[in-house]
Amino acid sequence: MNASVTIDPSIDTTLLEGLEFACRPDCGLCCYATPAVDRAERAELLHIAPESTFVSDARGGTYIAARPQGGACQFLSQNRCRVHAARPFPCAVFPVIVHAGTRFQASAVLSCPGISIAGRADPGSSRALPPPHGLDTEFGRAKARCRSQDGRRVLASARRDGRRVERALEREGLWVPTLQVRESLRGRIPLPDSSDFPVDDPPELEEGEEALPLFFDDRLGPVAIAGHAGGWQLVELQEKGGVRAWLGVWPPPTRMPPLEAAAERALRDYLAYWLERDALFGFVHMAMIEEPSGEDVLVRVTRELRGIGATVVARARVRASGRGGISPSLAEADIERGIRASDADLLDRAGWTVQL
Numbered sequence: 001m002n003a004s005v006t007i008d009p010s011i012d013t014t015l016l017e018g019l020e021f022a023c024r025p026d027c028g029l030c031c032y033a034t035p036a037v038d039r040a041e042r043a044e045l046l047h048i049a050p051e052s053t054f055v056s057d058a059r060g061g062t063y064i065a066a067r068p069q070g071g072a073c074q075f076l077s078q079n080r081c082r083v084h085a086a087r088p089f090p091c092a093v094f095p096v097i098v099h100a101g102t103r104f105q106a107s108a109v110l111s112c113p114g115i116s117i118a119g120r121a122d123p124g125s126s127r128a129l130p131p132p133h134g135l136d137t138e139f140g141r142a143k144a145r146c147r148s149q150d151g152r153r154v155l156a157s158a159r160r161d162g163r164r165v166e167r168a169l170e171r172e173g174l175w176v177p178t179l180q181v182r183e184s185l186r187g188r189i190p191l192p193d194s195s196d197f198p199v200d201d202p203p204e205l206e207e208g209e210e211a212l213p214l215f216f217d218d219r220l221g222p223v224a225i226a227g228h229a230g231g232w233q234l235v236e237l238q239e240k241g242g243v244r245a246w247l248g249v250w251p252p253p254t255r256m257p258p259l260e261a262a263a264e265r266a267l268r269d270y271l272a273y274w275l276e277r278d279a280l281f282g283f284v285h286m287a288m289i290e291e292p293s294g295e296d297v298l299v300r301v302t303r304e305l306r307g308i309g310a311t312v313v314a315r316a317r318v319r320a321s322g323r324g325g326i327s328p329s330l331a332e333a334d335i336e337r338g339i340r341a342s343d344a345d346l347l348d349r350a351g352w353t354v355q356l
C-alpha cells in the first residue's frame, strides 16, 4: 500500500436510516449469485469443501461457481449456506454495500425480503429518520473491511482514479458540473430501438451484486430475474420471502417487442430516474476522456440511456414470457416487472416521474 495515501474512513450511512433488517430463515434469495472471493477466502473454502469450484473473468476476478442445475451458488442447500462460517465477504455483509466513489456511502439492497422500509416510507417528510435497526453486524463487517489494509488499498485506488479523472478534465477545461449535464439532457430521453436491443449481450458474471434482481415488492408479483452467464435466470419467489422454485436460464430475446403507450411512459420515467443517479455522471466523465467534446459526450450519454432502456425491455420480456405471457407487445406492468431493483432504487422511486 502507498503509505502517503490517507483516506477518510467515515462512511455516509444516510441511506441506511429508517431501515430495519432481519434475515429470513430458509430464504436463500441472495444466494442466486456467484459471489466474488479473494485468495484467502478461496483457500478457506477449498479447505473446508475441497470439491469447491470457481470461475474467473477476463479481469482476473474469481467467483464461486453456480451449481449446474438450479442456478444458485453451489453451497446453497435447502435454502441454507453449507459453508456459512467461511462464506466470502459479499455474503457476510449482504444486504449492505459500501460504494467507493468521491466519498464512501453505504446502502442496502432493498429488495432483500429481510429489509423493511416502513421507517422510511414517508416521502416528502422532513422528520429525522431513526437509525438503522438490525444491520449493525453486516455494516460493522463492511466498515471493518474498509479499514483493513486491503480494503483501504482498494478504496484509496478507486478514489485516486476518480480524482485523477477530475483533475485531468479540469486541466483541459472539460469538467462539466453534474447539474449542467443534467440540464443539457432535459427533454432528451430516447427510447431504445431494435439496434440497441441486447440480443448478444446477456448479463456478465462481473456485474456482481448489481446483477442480483431481488425484486421483493408486493406490486411486482412472484417472479424475479437473476443475472447468469449466457442469459437471465428466473426464480419464483414465495410470498413470505425466499425462493420457491428456480425456473431456469432463459436466452435473451431475439428482437425488441413493440411497447404499448403506458409501457413507453414507464420506460421513459425509469430512464429519467437514471439521469438522477450518480452512476450516469460517472459514465459521463469517463466518456469525456475518450471523446473530449461536450456534444459528443451528450450523444454518448443518450446512446447509453437507450442501452439501459433496451436491457430493461429485454428483462421484462424474459420475465413476462416466464410467466406465460404471450402478448407480442410489452405492457406497463411487464416493464415495471423487468426493471431491476438494487441499492437505493426504492428510496428514489418517487422521483421516477420527474418531468424532464
Ligand code: SF4
Residues within 6 Å of the ligand: 022, 023, 024, 027, 028, 029, 030, 031, 094, 095, 112, 113, 114, 115, 241, 242
Ligand atoms: S435475501 Fe435477505 S432475507 Fe433472504 S437470505 Fe439473503 S439476507 Fe436473508
Ligand code: SF4
Residues within 6 Å of the ligand: 030, 031, 032, 033, 035, 064, 073, 074, 075, 076, 077, 080, 081, 082, 083, 084, 087, 088, 091
Ligand atoms: S457462499 Fe453461502 S451465503 Fe454465499 S452465496 Fe453461496 S450459499 Fe449463499
